[in-house]
Amino acid sequence: MALDSQSIDGLVQQITTSDDLEALAHTLRTPGASGRDVREFILASSLSSGQDPLSVLDLRINTLGVLYILSARLNIYLNAQSGVQRPPWAIVRQFCEIFDPEQARLVPERMVMFAKSLTRYAQDEGNLKLAIPLLYSIVTRLPSTHSTLTPIHPILLLTTLQTRHITPEISRLLIEHPIDNLFMYTSIYPDHNLSYNDNLIYHYLGGVILTKTGNYTAALDYFETALTAPSANNSPPAGIQLEALKKLRLVQCIALGGPQALPKYTSSILTRIFKSSPYQSLINSFPGSPHPKDRGEGPSSGNNRLKLLVSKDRDLYSSEGNLGLVELLVAAAPKWIIKRLTETYVTLGLAEIGKYVGIDDEQQVRALVLNMIESRTILATISDSGIVTFHDAPGTSDVNVEDMRALLGALPSGANLQTIPILTLLEIVQTQSAHLANLDMDIGRSKEFISKALKASGGSSGIMAGPGPGFGPGGSFPDEDEYPTPGMYAIDREDSMMFG
CATH class of the missing domain: 4.10.280 (MYOD Basic-Helix-Loop-Helix Domain, subunit B)
Structure with a gap:
């Protein structure tokens, strides 16, 4: 006798007796003549005996069935409040920790549906932070590698920022496992499939989190990935890419002392918009900027200009959520001003350095220079009389x-x-x-x-004629993408000149 797939009792029987997981996944995914909504209510209902189906299923062995029942129950409970029994939080947490990844990969769209309901369920429990370890467990266990992007990754990072609860595990995931693969699948529920925006949001939010934790080098990689992601269907760049460019430029100044060259494939639309914004003037005025006219010359001129620009557009930076970064940029400016001074001067008094960085208190200047010496940002010594002597790096002198x-x-x-x-x-x-x-x-x-x-x-009398002083044909020097192959210009001869 065929098993009944239009009742919760029949479905539970199939879940516990089936030895063909792919066939079971097809049965659970296919709503049949009753339709999708009716099937969801069936999955969310109790057994005819009044028992909770979750009480008779093993969370790991019966991952497929438990996943469908949990996701259906959560979705109906959170959206309709129709009297469906809410699954206990303890069972939801335990399932996220021990589910069988192989079974879950047979129905990835259902796992995404389940994960999206976790944040709402945590809010219903009164603490959004509760969702973070559950989402983290899913994104590290569902895909075959930690570097595979799923639609759940952006949810995890967004929840992390919303709660301001950045765990060490999330920082390690971002730093040690940059994305190199996509979790793609066909789905009857396209809303739960991986989208172009998932990639943008994940890398942008990853850059924000890494910036907040001081991992600037990794943050720059994430912002650049978001910035340079090719547009979908040749559409214009997304607004989040412009935000990534703004943060990329600010972090470059803070961490590297000035703006760096953008990849050649960066959208020209984004760069034009950025150049017409107040951010461009701010970046140009930074001590490490290649724009000396904007940067200003002479004692404290560049740093004063920075402060004036920030004061002028403070409301804009605040409304766009970048005021904190802008203030970090202003705070980092004195360090890079002093760094530039080492390129010109051998010795300078603390008072003179103070004039350049816009600090009148010599003790503050001394503390700043000592901090830079301790962090190996510069090599210098300070005499008792307040004279700072800059030294060359080892191996250069x-x-x-x-x-x-x-x-x-x-x-x-x-x-x-x-x-x-x-x-x-x-x-x-x-x-x-x-x-x-x-x-x-x-x-x-x-x-x-x-x-x-x-x-x-x-x-032949023409032996003295021939190529000029270059390495290329006819004496010209090869371009960067035209380096000679081994032996092409007799570089590999055994009679190379030796000294001593």
């Missing part, structure tokens, strides 16, 4: 003696020194260059060399 021995095979007097000053190295190089030049002239004057060269060329 001195050369290791053993490196010299390997390169030149000869050392000047005093070879027992640990390092050789740059000036000494330059003298050595100049001496070697002069020696090679003299040797070249001597060879050129050698009759024996010229006669052998003429003989080898068949007597």
Whole structure:
């Protein structure tokens, strides 16, 4: 006798006795003659005995059936309040922790439907934070890898930001598992399939979360991914991509000292809109900006201009949710002003540095410089009298003696020194260059060399003609995408010049 699939008793019997999971998934997915709405009410109902179907099913072994019953019950309860029994929160939480991923992947649209109801259920419980560990469990267990994007990923990040509850697990997921695959499937419920906006929202929100936790390098990658995502069906770029560009530029200044080159495939529409916004003037005025006219020159001019621009458009930054980042940018400006000073000066007094960064209190300037020294942002020392001496990074001012021995095979007097000053190295190089030049002239004057060269060329008088000084054909230098292949210009000859 065929099993009844139009009653909860018949469905539960099929769930507990079927050994063909794909056939069971088809049965549960197909509403039959009764229609989808009636099937949902059947799934949400109690057994004829009055028992809760969840009490007779194993949450892991019967994942398919439990998933359909839970999602149907939650959806009807949350939308209709029609007397359907609400599933206990403990069962919902336990299911998220132990469901069988292989069974859940047979009906991914149902898992997405279930996950979307979790945030509303948590709100009904009075605490939206309760949904975060459940959603996290689903996004890390449902796809085959942690780097596969599902429609549930954006829900997790949005809930995280709404509750301001960023867990270490979510930060690690974003940093250690950047998206490299998409969880795509065909679905009779297209609203639950992965969409173009899911990708944009996930990477944009990921960038926001990473920025809030101070993981600026990873945040920049997420914002750039959202910014450069190709549009759907050649449509104009999305508004969230413009927001990603704004945050990308602000974080670049905070973390890297100034705006960086955008990928060539960035939408020109977005860049034009950005250039006409107050954000462009703000970025141009940052100390690390390549726009010295906007940045200003002289003591504290750039930093003062920044503060004026922020004050002018403060309401705009606040309304767009970027005021916090803008204030971080202003706070980071003195650090990058000092960083620029190291490129010009060897020593500066704290009072002079204060004039450049717009800080009158020398103790504040001292604290700022000490913080930069401790964080290895700059290499410097501060004397008791308040004089800051900037130092070169290791390896830029001195050369290791053993490196010299390997390169030149000869050392000047005093070879027992640990390092050789740059000036000494330059003298050595100049001496070697002069020696090679003299040797070249001597060879050129050698009759024996010229006669052998003429003989080898068949007597042609054109042996001195040929390519110019470049590496490419005809003496030109190759473009970056035209580097010569090995051996093309006799670079791989065994008679390469050796020193020492």
